[in-house]
Amino acid sequence: MADSVVVFSGGMDSTVLLAALIHEKKRVHALSFDYGSRHNKREIECARAFCRENSVEHTIITLPFVNDLFKSSLLQSGTEVPDGSYMEENMKSTVVPFRNGIMLSIAAGLAESVGAAEVAIASHSGDHFIYPDCRPDFNHAFAQAVLLGTGGKVRVKFPFAGMDKRAIGDMGRELGVDFAATWTCYKGGDIHCGTCGACDERKYALGFSSGFDPTSYSIPDNEIDNP
Amino acid sequence: MADSVVVFSGGMDSTVLLAALIHEKKRVHALSFDYGSRHNKREIECARAFCRENSVEHTIITLPFVNDLFKSSLLQSGTEVPDGSYMEENMKSTVVPFRNGIMLSIAAGLAESVGAAEVAIASHSGDHFIYPDCRPDFNHAFAQAVLLGTGGKVRVKFPFAGMDKRAIGDMGRELGVDFAATWTCYKGGDIHCGTCGACDERKYALGFSSGFDPTSYSIPDNEIDNP
Numbered sequence: 175m176a177d178s179v180v181v182f183s184g185g186m187d188s189t190v191l192l193a194a195l196i197h198e199k200k201r202v203h204a205l206s207f208d209y210g211s212r213h214n215k216r217e218i219e220c221a222r223a224f225c226r227e228n229s230v231e232h233t234i235i236t237l238p239f240v241n242d243l244f245k246s247s248l249l250q251s252g253t254e255v256p257d258g259s260y261m262e263e264n265m266k267s268t269v270v271p272f273r274n275g276i277m278l279s280i281a282a283g284l285a286e287s288v289g290a291a292e293v294a295i296a297s298h299s300g301d302h303f304i305y306p307d308c309r310p311d312f313n314h315a316f317a318q319a320v321l322l323g324t325g326g327k328v329r330v331k332f333p334f335a336g337m338d339k340r341a342i343g344d345m346g347r348e349l350g351v352d353f354a355a356t357w358t359c360y361k362g363g364d365i366h367c368g369t370c371g372a373c374d375e376r377k378y379a380l381g382f383s384s385g386f387d388p389t390s391y392s393i394p395d396n397e398i399d400n401p
Numbered sequence: 402m403a404d405s406v407v408v409f410s411g412g413m414d415s416t417v418l419l420a421a422l423i424h425e426k427k428r429v430h431a432l433s434f435d436y437g438s439r440h441n442k443r444e445i446e447c448a449r450a451f452c453r454e455n456s457v458e459h460t461i462i463t464l465p466f467v468n469d470l471f472k473s474s475l476l477q478s479g480t481e482v483p484d485g486s487y488m489e490e491n492m493k494s495t496v497v498p499f500r501n502g503i504m505l506s507i508a509a510g511l512a513e514s515v516g517a518a519e520v521a522i523a524s525h526s527g528d529h530f531i532y533p534d535c536r537p538d539f540n541h542a543f544a545q546a547v548l549l550g551t552g553g554k555v556r557v558k559f560p561f562a563g564m565d566k567r568a569i570g571d572m573g574r575e576l577g578v579d580f581a582a583t584w585t586c587y588k589g590g591d592i593h594c595g596t597c598g599a600c601d602e603r604k605y606a607l608g609f610s611s612g613f614d615p616t617s618y619s620i621p622d623n624e625i626d627n628p
Contacts, residue, residue, distance in 0.1 A: 233470065239462045239507070244514040271513035272506055275550045279499055279506040280466070286498035287471040307550035315546035322542055323502045323534035 176203035176231065178292040178331075179285040181277050183207075184221030186356040186376065187296035190346035191333060195294065196228060197349055203290060204232045205281050209270065210241025211248045212255065213362035213372075220357045235280060246270040248360060255360045260371035265304050268360060268371070274307035275316060278330055282320045285328045293320070298334040298342060300375060310335055339379035353380055354388040368393040403430035403458065405519040405558075406512040408504050410434075411448030413583040413603065414523035417573035418560060422521065423455060424576055430517060431459045432508050436497065437468020438475045439482065440589035447584045462507060473497040475587060482587045487598035492531050495587060495598070501534035502543060505557055509547045512555045520547070525561040525569060527602060537562055566606035580607055581615040595620040 178195055182188045182204035195202050206221045208214045218234060225232035241249045247256065247267040256264040274297060281293045301308035307316075317330040334342055346353065358376040359366040366373050368391030380387035382394075405422055409415045409431035422429050433448045435441045445461060452459035468476045474483065474494040483491040501524060508520040528535035534543075544557040561569055573580060585603040586593040593600050595618030607614035609621075 235466045235470075240510070243460065243462075244510055270510070272510035272547065272550050272555075275506040275546065276503075276510055279502040283467070283471055283497070283499035283503055306552040309549065312546060312549040315542055315549055319502065319539060319542035319546050320499065322536065322539040323499050325533040328499075 175201065176285075176288055176290040177201045178294050179203045179205050179281045179288070179290045181205055181207075181281050181293070181295040182221050182225075182232075184217035184219070184224065184356065185296075185358050186346065186351075186353055186379065187298060187334060187339065187342050189220070189224060189353075189356045190342050190349065190351055191294060191296040192224065192228075192230065193346065193349045193351050194333070196230070202230055203284075203288060204230050205277075205284060206232065206234045207237055207277050207280075208234060209237040209273070209276075210250050211270070211360075211362070212250055213248075213357060213360055216357040216359070216362050220355055223355060233284070237276070240270065240273075240276075244271055255370050257369040258371055258374070260300065260375040261303055262371065265371045269305060272307055274305070274312075278316060278320070282324060282328050282330065286324045291327065292329050292331055294331045294333060296334050296342070297332060298337050298339060300339045339375055340381075343379035343381065347386075352388075354390075358389075363392065365390045365392055367391065402428065403512075403515055403517040404428045405521050406430045406432050406508045406515070406517045408432055408434075408508050408520070408522040409448050409452075409459075411444035411446070411451065411583060412523075412585050413573065413578075413580055413606065414525060414561060414566065414569050416447070416451055416580075416583045417569050417576065417578055418521060418523040419451065419455075419457065420573065420576045420578050421560070423457070429457055430511075430515060431457050432504075432511060433459065433461045434464055434504050434507075435461060436464040436500070436503075437477050438497070438587075438589070439477055440475075440584060440587055443584040443586070443589050447582055450582060460511070464503070467497065467500075467503075471498055482597050484596040485598055485601070487527065487602040488530055489598065492598045496532060499534055501532070501539075505543060505547070509551060509555050509557065513551045518554065519556050519558055521558045521560060523561050523569070524559060525564050525566060527566045566602055567608075570606035570608065574613075579615075581617075585616075590619065592617045592619055594618065595622075 297308040524535040
């Protein structure tokens, strides 16, 4: 029996969230989704390894219809992932329509089924500009819908909604998270590309310019100014 | 390009909804889900036939994880479907946790992907007692979450939220819906059982006691008083 079903991609944010909940002695049930993004395979390898090492119950759900039917450059069926800063307009092509709503709905149904009173997701303030389903007003409405739609049984929590990715990186370092065993790059290659918006933000979060980032990047020193 | 993505089970309510939207000359994209209920197979046969006959674009999405992981007597993996009135306490075992939230989330993502500004679902006032994710407060919060989470692109509509199943039956008759080609029975046998809560409500809706119901029931005359 779990206290919390955690949406767990295997990326750095959700890995820190899971580590934080484990640190708080919560019984967690990690839930990963393979929805056909270019980087799902790499993320899920990381998620699987973390759960194995930390004896966390782990469910992986595949959603092939997303890649088959939805439009996004993040998907294998999509156009190319853009390079550049996470905050640029062209990063909007990486939106997977209502992705967080879909993941959270399934997590809510699973939570009710396994008797967990909480669902947690690691969306954060750095996501707000690009992804509408990561913003505080969405979070509030969705949590309300889940509470009502489960007859008061499940609450959705967004513990990182007020933090940016740098603060999440700092928290993870304090918790002893091995960031080299997490995946961020949207391109899903052999190593992190270092040039896509997601890598760009990872560098900022992990303090690449100060030498704190343990990630191997294909192109480490690109010319983007981080916020 | 569709105006509306319609959650379409092949049951009588969503068939009437689809017929009504077609009557209004809306361009509809029907979306059916096979989530492993006992009656999905029978429902989807009806859904497929309706869409073929009415030249409606039809997408069927399978969600095998629901039957594998969720708890409900409606599922093939669940305990037996209870007999009796739809309004009885024991019918609560047929709740599939957050089912409408999951279906609506996926419908919202598909709608945004295909450029449809609307998602419609046929949940109605007769569902309110048993299913929390059919009630007006859920509907309102969820529609708000979808509007926000799609950046204002998709609105969720619940055209039957203020109607009971009898009113839907009457509307369908006016629209010329062939109810014999719709499926309701939760047990998913060769013909409608006539004794489960869903059959009980279908009889009420279609005016069985007045001779208006064209359905073949395995046990037509059971002793339940309808509301």
